[in-house]
Amino acid sequence: xxxxxxxxxxxxxxxxxxxxxxxxxxxxxxxxxxxxxxxxxxxxxxxxxxxxxxxxxxxxxxxxxxxxxxxxxxxxxxxxxxxxxxxxxxxxxxxxxxxxxxxxxxxxxxxxxxxxxxxxxxxxxxxxxxx
Numbered sequence: 001x002x003x004x005x006x007x008x009x010x011x012x013x014x015x016x017x018x019x020x021x022x023x024x025x026x027x028x029x030x031x032x033x034x035x036x037x038x039x040x041x042x043x044x045x046x047x048x049x050x051x052x053x054x055x056x057x058x059x060x061x062x063x064x065x066x067x068x069x070x071x072x073x074x075x076x077x078x079x080x081x082x083x084x085x086x087x088x089x090x091x092x093x094x095x096x097x098x099x100x101x102x103x104x105x106x107x108x109x110x111x112x113x114x115x116x117x118x119x120x121x122x123x124x125x126x127x128x129x130x131x
Contacts, residue, residue: 023130025051027077029124032064032117046120052074064116068123077101077127086115093118099126106130 006096028045043065045058055075059067065081073078082105095110095118108131110121 027072027075027124027127029121030054030056032067032120034064034116036060044116046071047088048072048075050077065123066118068120069076072127079123079127079130081126086118089131095122095124097120097126099100099123099130101127104130113116 007091026049028049030049031045032047033045034042035045036043041060041062043058043060043062046067047054047056047068048071049055053075053129055071057071057074059070061067061070065084069081078082078101080100081097082100083096085096087094092111092113095112095115098105098107106126108122108126108129110118110123110125112118112121
């Protein structure tokens with residue numbers, strides 16, 4: 001596997017193992033806006049690049065993890081979170097999570113100015129690492 005990162009807080013991965021499925025498509029984080037907070041829910045507008053396609057959608061849900069996994073699911077990426085840890089550092093909020101896709105489990109890290117963006121970046125990294 002080769003990994004490179006060109007955006008702080010996110011890892012991109014491509015798989016070099018052989019299998020019966022197509023090569024994975026890189027997922028890139030674009031932006032996350034949160035609005036309309038009420039009754040424990042908010043509107044999460046997320047922009048992701050999946051391969052050559054730009055996906056932008058708004059999801060009304062309880063948190064950024066649900067919003068990101070929903071948009072990934074709509075793009076055909078089935079990502080399941082097994083463990084989730086978050087902490088505040090001098091660099092910002094750091095999210096570490098262990099996620100699984102297609103029977104492959106990996107740890108991924110995301111760094112952002114707040115917990116929502118950090119979570120989104122960690123999930124995008126996990127989608128790439130488990131592809």
